Amino acid sequence: MITISGLAKSYGARVLFRDVTFQLSPGRRIALVGGNGAGKTTLLEIVLGMTEADAGEVHRPKDETIGYLPQEITEWGDGSVLDEVLAGRPEIQRLERQLVRLHDEIAATSGPEHDRALAAYGEAQSRFESLGGYAVEADAHRVLAGLGFAPTDAARPLVEMSGGWRMRAALGRLLLAQPDTLILDEPTNHLDTDSVTWLEDTLASYPGAILFVSHDRDFIDAVAERVIELAAGTATEYVGGFAEFVVQREERLASARAAAARQAREVAHVERFIDRFRYKATKARQVQSRIKTLEKLERIEVPDHRAKVARFGFPPPRRSSRVVAELDDVTVGYDGEAVLTGVSFALERGEKLAFVGPNGAGKTTLVRLLLGDLAPMTGTCTIGANVDVAYFAQHQVEALDLERTALQEIQAAAGSAQRDRNLRTVLGSFGLSGDAADQKVGALSGGEQTRLALAKVMLNPVNLLVLDEPTNHLDLPSCDVLEDALDAYPGTIVLVTHDRYLIREVATSLVAVRDGTARFHPGVDEAVLSPHAAPPPTTPARADQGPGHPGRSRAAGKRTEAERRQARSAATRELRRKVERLERDLGRAEHDVAELQRRLADPDLYQDGEQVKLLVSAHDDAKERAGSLMDQWLEAQGALDRAEARFA
Numbered sequence: 073m074i075t076i077s078g079l080a081k082s083y084g085a086r087v088l089f090r091d092v093t094f095q096l097s098p099g100r101r102i103a104l105v106g107g108n109g110a111g112k113t114t115l116l117e118i119v120l121g122m123t124e125a126d127a128g129e130v131h132r133p134k135d136e137t138i139g140y141l142p143q144e145i146t147e148w149g150d151g152s153v154l155d156e157v158l159a160g161r162p163e164i165q166r167l168e169r170q171l172v173r174l175h176d177e178i179a180a181t182s183g184p185e186h187d188r189a190l191a192a193y194g195e196a197q198s199r200f201e202s203l204g205g206y207a208v209e210a211d212a213h214r215v216l217a218g219l220g221f222a223p224t225d226a227a228r229p230l231v232e233m234s235g236g237w238r239m240r241a242a243l244g245r246l247l248l249a250q251p252d253t254l255i256l257d258e259p260t261n262h263l264d265t266d267s268v269t270w271l272e273d274t275l276a277s278y279p280g281a282i283l284f285v286s287h288d289r290d291f292i293d294a295v296a297e298r299v300i301e302l303a304a305g306t307a308t309e310y311v312g313g314f315a316e317f318v319v320q321r322e323e324r325l326a327s328a329r330a331a332a333a334r335q336a337r338e339v340a341h342v343e344r345f346i347d348r349f350r351y352k353a354t355k356a357r358q359v360q361s362r363i364k365t366l367e368k369l370e371r372i373e374v375p376d377h378r379a380k381v382a383r384f385g386f387p388p389p390r391r392s393s394r395v396v397a398e399l400d401d402v403t404v405g406y407d408g409e410a411v412l413t414g415v416s417f418a419l420e421r422g423e424k425l426a427f428v429g430p431n432g433a434g435k436t437t438l439v440r441l442l443l444g445d446l447a448p449m450t451g452t453c454t455i456g457a458n459v460d461v462a463y464f465a466q467h468q469v470e471a472l473d474l475e476r477t478a479l480q481e482i483q484a485a486a487g488s489a490q491r492d493r494n495l496r497t498v499l500g501s502f503g504l505s506g507d508a509a510d511q512k513v514g515a516l517s518g519g520e521q522t523r524l525a526l527a528k529v530m531l532n533p534v535n536l537l538v539l540d541e542p543t544n545h546l547d548l549p550s551c552d553v554l555e556d557a558l559d560a561y562p563g564t565i566v567l568v569t570h571d572r573y574l575i576r577e578v579a580t581s582l583v584a585v586r587d588g589t590a591r592f593h594p595g596v597d598e599a600v601l602s603p604h605a606a607p608p609p610t611t612p613a614r615a616d617q618g619p620g621h622p623g624r625s626r627a628a629g630k631r632t633e634a635e636r637r638q639a640r641s642a643a644t645r646e647l648r649r650k651v652e653r654l655e656r657d658l659g660r661a662e663h664d665v666a667e668l669q670r671r672l673a674d675p676d677l678y679q680d681g682e683q684v685k686l687l688v689s690a691h692d693d694a695k696e697r698a699g700s701l702m703d704q705w706l707e708a709q710g711a712l713d714r715a716e717a718r719f720a
Contacts (some may be wrong), residue, residue: 073097073120074136074253074281078128081114088114092128092307094300096253096281103292103314104285106302107549108519112285113143115266115302116255119283127564128541135458139251141243143518143545144563146563148238154226156241157212158251164208208248215244217226218270220263220431236262236431247274256284261544264431265570269602287548289314289573332372333662340666342366387493389535389563396536396564397442402451405443410449410588411437417583417592421456421535424558424565426575428601429585436566438590439463439538440584442566462532465540468525474514478524485528493631495531502527503553518545523553535563541635543571572601577645647712654704668694 079092088111094102096119119130120140132138139160149156156166174196177189190407203209216226219240227565230238237261246254254275260268273295274281288294291546292299293313300309301399308324310317342362349355387448397419405411412434421440427435440446441453443463473481482495498507502523513521522545530537531561543551551574558565558578567579575582575596582593584600593600 073134075131076119076128076137077131079115079118079123079125081111081118081123081132086606089302089305089307090127091450092300093297094307094309096283098252098280099278100468101275101278101282101296102284102300102309103296104283104300104302105292105314105548108517108547110302112302112547113257115307116140116257116283116285120255122342124456131589135645137249137251138248138253138255139249141239141256141259143244143261144235144240147241148230148615151230152227153221153230153233153237154209154212154240156230156238157209157216158574160245160247161208164203164205167196167203167205170196170420171200185557208520212244212248215247216241218267218274219244220267222334235663243271250278251280253281253283256282258285258287258545260570262286263570264519265428266430266573267603268570268572287543287546287551288571289548294319296401319433320336328372335369335372335664339366339369339672344640344670387533388606389460389533390458392421392458392535395419395454396421396423396456397457398452399441399448400452400454402441402448402453404437404446404448404576406437406446408449412585412590413588415451415590419564419566419588421564424567424578425557425583426567426569426579426581426596427583427585427590428575429590433585434588434590435585436540439540439566439568439584443538453701459536460534461536461538462529463540464480464526464542465530465539468529469518469521472513474512475515477510478513478516478543481510481524482528482531485531498527498531499524500591501553501557502513503550513645519547519550523550526554526557530557534567537561537563538566538568540568541570542567543569543574543632575601634643644712646717647708651708651712654701654708658698658701661694661701664694665691665698 074096076095077093080090081088092115096102104115106112114123118125120138121130121132149159150158171193174189174193178186178193181189196263200206213223213226217223220238221237221244225233225237230431243256243259244420246256259271263271268288268291272291275295282295284295293315296313298309299314299317300307301317310320310322312320321691342365346359346362346366349359395418399415399417403410403413404415415438427438429435437446441457443446443461444455447453473484476484479495479497482499484603486493486495496505499505504520504523504527508520513524516524522542526542540627542554546554552573555574555577558567565578567575569575579596582596582600584593584648585593668687671687
C-alpha cells in the first residue's frame with residue numbers, strides 16, 4: 073500500500089496543489105481529474121519518485137511493485153511485439169534462460185557436476201511452473217488480442233508498428249506483469265471503443281491499486297471507485313465514479329456558495345454599521361470592535377471549477393446540397409485488396425455522423441474515401457455540390473510552428489475573408505485567452521496545442537468538418553470546449569473518436585465499421601456504440617478470477633449503472649443548463665441589490681434628493697428582478713428534480 077500525506081508543489085509563486093493526502097491500497101481505483109496545468113502529471117511523478125515534492129511525503133514499501141504508463145514513450149526495444157509484452161515478467165524470462173543453460177550443463181557433464189546441475193534444474197523448473205511460466209505466452213497472446221492486435225502482429229518487430237500500437241504493447245506489458253500498483257496517464261488515448269471496453273473490464277477486476285488520469289467519462293465511470301480532482305490549488309477526493317463525482321462536487325460547491333453568501337450578507341451588514349456610525353463618538357467602541365472582527369474574518373472563497381468558455385461564433389459557410397456525400401455499394405481498399413465491401417449510406421446536410429468500430433476495421437479508409445484521397449474499387453462515392461471540407465487529424469498538431477505565438481499561428485491560417493475578424497476572440501473560444509494567445513506554440517501544453525490546431529481547422533467557413541480522434545491528449549475541460557464548439561458548428565460533421573461521451577453528446581447517427589463493411593444506424597444506439605460482443609476481459613490466468621468472479625459481476629453492474637446515468641444526463645441536459653444559467657443571473661441580480669443597498673446606506677447620499685429617488689427606484693427594480701429570477705429558478709430546479717426522479 074502506498075500512502076501519500078500532505079503533498080505540496082509550487083513553481084515560483086504558482087501553487088499547483090497543497091495538502092494532498094490519499095492511499096493506494098489493494099483494489100482501490102482512483103481517477104485523477106483536473107484542467108491543463110493543474111498538476112496531474114506532476115502528482116503522478118511525485119508518487120513514482122521521479123519528482124520531489126515541496127512538502128509532504130510518499131511512503132512506498134520496499135517490496136511494492138509499481139507499473140507506470142506515461143502518455144508518450146520515446147525509447148523502445150528492438151524485439152517483437154510479443155517480446156515487449158513478455159518483458160513484463162522478467163523473472164520468468166530469467167528462469168527460462170536459466171533452464172536452457174542448466175539443460176545444456178546436464179547434457180555436457182557427469183558425476184557430481186551432473187547431479188548438481190540436475191538438482192538446480194529441478195528447483196528452477198518448480199519455480200518456473202509456480203510462477204505460471206508455461207502459461208505466460210498464452211496469457212500474453214490473450215492480452216494482445218484484448219488490446220486489438222491481430223494474431224499475426226505478435227511476431228512483428230515493434231519498430232515497424234505506429235506509435236499508438238507501440239503504446240498498446242507497453243500497456244500489455246504492464247497488464248501481464250500485474251504490479252501491486254498501476255499508474256496510468258491517459259491509457260485510452262490510442263485505443264478503439266472495443267479495446268477500451270476490454271480494458272475497463274480488466275481494470276475493474278484488477279486485484280492491485282490503480283491511479284490513472286483520463287478524459288474519458290465512461291472509462292472513469294466503469295473503472296474508478298474514487299475520483300480526486302485537482303483544481304484551484306486543492307485536491308478533493310470523492311467516492312464513486314464520474315457521475316457521482318459531478319453530483320457530489322456540485323453539492324459541495326452549492327454548500328460553499330450558500331455559506332459565502334451568508335457571510336457576505338453578514339459582512340455587508342457590519343460594513344453598513346461601520347460606515348453609518350464611523351464618526352459618532354458614542355459608537356466609536358462598537359465601530360472599532362466590528363472593524364477588528366472584519367480584519368480577523370477568514371473569507372469563504374468558492375472555487376470556480378468550471379472552464380471559462382467563450383461563445384462560439386463560426387462564420388456561416390455557404391449552403392451545400394442536401395446530400396453532402398452518398399456511397400452506393402462501394403468496395404474500397406489498397407493495391408487491389410478490399411478493406412470494405414458493400415458500403416451504402418448517405419450523409420445529409422447538417423448531420424453529425426460518428427464512425428465507430430475497432431482499429432484496423434477501415435474507419436480511416438472510409439474517411440480517405442470521403443476526402444477523395446481514395447477512389448472506390450467498385451460502386452460510387454458521390455460528393456454533393458458546394459461541399460467545402462476541413463480535416464483534422466493528429467498530424468495537424470505536429471505541423472504547428474513551435475516558434476510562432478498562438479496568435480501568429482492562427483493569423484497564418486486565416487483566409488482573406490477572416491483577416492478583419494478578431495482572432496483573439498477565436499482563440500479565447502478554444503480556451504486560449506489572455507497570455508496563452510501570446511505564448512509560443514512550443515511552450516503550450518499538449519492539450520493547448522490540440523485546441524490551437526482545432527481552432528485553425530474550424531476558423532475558415534467550411535460546411536463539412538472531418539475530425540479524426542480530436543480528443544487525444546485533451547483534458548476534461550478541453551473536451552467540454554470541443555463539445556460546445558461542435559454543438560455550435562453550423563455545418564456537417566464526420567467524427568472518428570473512441571470517446572463515447574462525446575459521441576452521445578454530439579452525434580446524430582452512427583456508421584459501424586467492422587467485419588469488412590460499414591453500416592449506417594440512425595440515432596446513437598448503445599448496442600452499436602458499445603457492442604456486447606466485445607472481447608471478454610482477460611488477465612493472466614488466476615484460479616480466483618473465472619467467469620463468475622465477483623469483480624466481473626461488479627464490473628457488469630457498474631457498466632449498467634453508468635449507462636443509466638448517461639441516459640439521465642442526456643435527458644436532463646437542457647434543464648441543467650437552464651438551472652445553471654438562472655443561478656448565474658440570480659447571483660448577479662442579488663449582487664446588484666446588495667450594491668444598491670450599500671449605496672443607500674451612505675448618509676451623504678441624502679443631500680441629493682433626486683439621486684435618492686433614482687437609487688430607490690433602481691433598488692426596487694433590482695429586488696423585483698431578483699424575486700422573479702428566484703421564482704424561475706425554483707420552477708426550473710423542480711422540473712429538473714422531477715426529470716431526474718424518473719431515473720432513480
